[in-house]
Amino acid sequence: MSKHLIGVDLGGTNLRAAVIDRQHRVLTKFECPTLAIEGSQAVINRLIGGIEEAMRQAGLKQADIAAIGMGIPGPLNQKAGIVYSTPNMPGWENIPLAALVRERTHITAFIENDANCAGWGEFVTGAGVGVRHMMMVTLGTGIGGAIIIDGKLHTGRDGTAGELGHICIIDGGRPCGCGGRGCVEAYASATAVTARFKELLDQGWRSPLAVKRDFLTTQDIFSAASGGDPVALHIVEETGHFLGVMASSIAEFLNPDRCIVAGGMIQAGAILFDAMRQACLNRNVHPSRTMEIVPAALGGNAGLVGAADQARVRLEAGE
Ligand SMILES: [Zn+2]
Structure with missing residues (x-):
């Protein structure tokens, strides 16, 4: 069986992390307030906690996950994995988010604009099929x-x-x-x-x-x-x-x-x-x-599903 993927949707109000299978089904989902006011370090800790919790609920370990895809609300560099800034969250200037998440989880991680993730989710399994x-x-x-x-x-x-x-x-x-x-x-x-x-x-x-x-x-x-x-x-x-x-x-x-x-x-x-x-x-x-x-x-799940599947695309492209 192919390994599962993780999709993350980092919003200004809430952050969500989900374990998603290769048929784009959401297996488990964790959601909590972003509390963006506490700054990027606190939000990143919460985000990693969310990923771990979604994995725990699914009974999965690091070795069961192929990659993590994260949808981010702001300008970023996909290839370098760097978030340049986020208009609604303070303290996010040039954060190497993909590398930070990779270090902490030991899972390959990618970032993408949140609207792109939602569009991709609809494309692969929603109104764009x-x-x-x-x-x-x-x-x-x-x-x-x-x-x-x-x-x-x-x-x-x-x-x-x-x-x-x-x-x-x-x-x-x-x-x-x-x-x-x-x-x-x-x-x-x-x-x-x-x-x-x-x-x-x-x-x-x-x-x-x-x-x-x-x-x-x-x-x-x-x-x-x-x-x-x-x-x-x-x-x-x-x-x-x-x-x-x-x-x-x-x-x-x-x-x-x-x-x-x-x-x-x-x-x-x-x-x-x-x-x-x-x-x-x-x-x-x-x-x-x-x-x-x-x-x-797809409603609110589009971003999670799309972030996860974009991670698959980029993993398969050898990034
Ligand atoms: Zn304008």
Whole structure:
């Protein structure tokens, strides 16, 4: 029997480690708060503890594990195994994470961007099964993405390809967290959706959600949109439109089979997806009009499964 793999998903809020078999099944999973405020050393200790706990629960030893794959939320160098920085976790500057984990666990370890891991997970066992070329857009506080071309994760020259959130959809448009303007993230991330909703309220649009103004979540807005609230409906449709404009641009130069949309916002359902599809259909060009747009299938496990399987890919490539 082939050895198992370990997938790690290091998030700003929670960290998770799982033992995953060669059929991409999650055998055991450990989860705990990241407590990022305690700094990188404490988080790395917790991460290694999580790996050991997931192995213990599965009754496995170091010799039973082929490799560890870790999804990290920030710019990094895959080949060198170094995390350059993480926007939401203090004390992570140039951390040689892969080497540190290898030293402590005596298991080969690899790192990859977390959105790439989630995209790869969907590709191998989720909504991307059956295609060779796909993109994934992950909608959260920001917007992440992954690009898979001809069955391979495309990471680019610096390992930072797939930052779909910073594709410009409106030149000189809304300010984005990256310092630029007009990025799709400034329009369609969860943060941007609630901000745009409040702006309409400030302009005098009337919605029953006005009473919750300062505590609004995207979930509130999606429920209200399904319930027929015209302000919420407008915002969700417009969000789908913005995402469609972005997806169509990518469709034109990559010609992917499928665009997968992930993240909590996919709960918005048909209103969001139909608007996104319509924006692509409005384009008079074949790749946009024929690309499938579908919701992600794996939920929170995509990153774990994808991190583990990317470790397999890199181990087999002789890294
Ligand atoms: Zn940006």
